[in-house]
Amino acid sequence: MNVINESGILAIATRLQRLSDQLRKDGFQIYKANEIDFEPKWFPVIYTLHFRPQLGVVELAAEIGYTHPSTISLLKELEKERIIRSKKDKQDERKRLIQLTEKGKKLLEQMQPVWENMVSALEELTDTSNNIMKAIAEVEKNLDELSFFERAKRVAKG
Amino acid sequence: MNVINESGILAIATRLQRLSDQLRKDGFQIYKANEIDFEPKWFPVIYTLHFRPQLGVVELAAEIGYTHPSTISLLKELEKERIIRSKKDKQDERKRLIQLTEKGKKLLEQMQPVWENMVSALEELTDTSNNIMKAIAEVEKNLDELSFFERAKRVAKG
DNA sequence: GAAATATATGTAGTTAACTACGTATATTTG
DNA sequence: CAAATATACGTAGTTAACTACATATATTTC
Numbered sequence: 309m310n311v312i313n314e315s316g317i318l319a320i321a322t323r324l325q326r327l328s329d330q331l332r333k334d335g336f337q338i339y340k341a342n343e344i345d346f347e348p349k350w351f352p353v354i355y356t357l358h359f360r361p362q363l364g365v366v367e368l369a370a371e372i373g374y375t376h377p378s379t380i381s382l383l384k385e386l387e388k389e390r391i392i393r394s395k396k397d398k399q400d401e402r403k404r405l406i407q408l409t410e411k412g413k414k415l416l417e418q419m420q421p422v423w424e425n426m427v428s429a430l431e432e433l434t435d436t437s438n439n440i441m442k443a444i445a446e447v448e449k450n451l452d453e454l455s456f457f458e459r460a461k462r463v464a465k466g
Numbered sequence: 467m468n469v470i471n472e473s474g475i476l477a478i479a480t481r482l483q484r485l486s487d488q489l490r491k492d493g494f495q496i497y498k499a500n501e502i503d504f505e506p507k508w509f510p511v512i513y514t515l516h517f518r519p520q521l522g523v524v525e526l527a528a529e530i531g532y533t534h535p536s537t538i539s540l541l542k543e544l545e546k547e548r549i550i551r552s553k554k555d556k557q558d559e560r561k562r563l564i565q566l567t568e569k570g571k572k573l574l575e576q577m578q579p580v581w582e583n584m585v586s587a588l589e590e591l592t593d594t595s596n597n598i599m600k601a602i603a604e605v606e607k608n609l610d611e612l613s614f615f616e617r618a619k620r621v622a623k624g
Numbered sequence: 625g626a627a628a629t630a631t632a633t634g635t636a637g638t639t640a641a642c643t644a645c646g647t648a649t650a651t652t653t654g
Numbered sequence: 655c656a657a658a659t660a661t662a663c664g665t666a667g668t669t670a671a672c673t674a675c676a677t678a679t680a681t682t683t684c
Binding site: 310311312315316317318319320321322323324325326327328329330331332334335337338341342348351352355356359360371372373422423425426427428429430431432433434436437438439440441442443444446447448450451455456457459460461462463464 | 468469470473474475476477478479480481482483484485486487488489490492493495496499500506509510513514517518529530531580581583584585586587588589590591592594595596597598599600601602604605606608609613614615617618619620621622
């Protein structure tokens, strides 16, 4: 990985992705080591439902930042695992309200201490002179103001 | 994305991936706008071959940080596009040496000014109080010393 | 209130990475 | 030097996201 790491900022997408994958894989191993039957990709759904106990599919998708088809397939898995269930909204017949089951709530409780360990470990890992979470937030803010595409266009013209 | 963004460091993998995707998509649009027939995912291969003009498949894979099957499928695409070609290594008959074609070299030249624009745009985007590239490098260094998994285990025990 | 538009959900197919496994050649070891 | 092991490459199948399209219900507008 020498050339790519030395290529600097051009390889930023590749490096972000690699880091994400690495953390996700370890996350899976951590759940496993704690005998919790849980996949890291389920995290956004479960975590969101913890704070907002009833959400439609599209609302949930928006909340976790995935497209709704991706969310639907996550929900199918979670439904199969009996971690979530859903019911029709009486006000809006198109809507399916997603909720945690009792099993889901128990799982959530089981996971709390593991999450705390993960948070500690991640804080250790990211306790560096440049904080990666803050860096992400700052880049996202800049992107909101003007996209990468628009910036490259402007640079080219200027 | 409110709940997830507020969940802090636990959602780090999700957020890294999302940022990576966003940059990659815009990257594709930038090449397109400059009338260059190039996909961002090809970048690591091309860029590496620019600096190391002859590499075996596994060597190249290691260099770009992908698995070799992923690399093979990238190489197939690039071969179809006539951007790279390969020949047998005379010293080691198992090996297939990958090289840029003339077309590949021309493409590389064409891309130079676009890369410069991208670098400028990315520098703008990442010119923040916490530098994301440095943050990634720092986290990677910490991970090299002790993985996320090992750290979480240690925290749990301690 | 009928037509047009918007919203919520779902399905099908694609993509770009991965793991697992197999084969051929090279290298090391008893 | 034969056997065991390692390395290089390849194929098949999986995964987790995506886009594009379809359908049902709700809301808005003329």
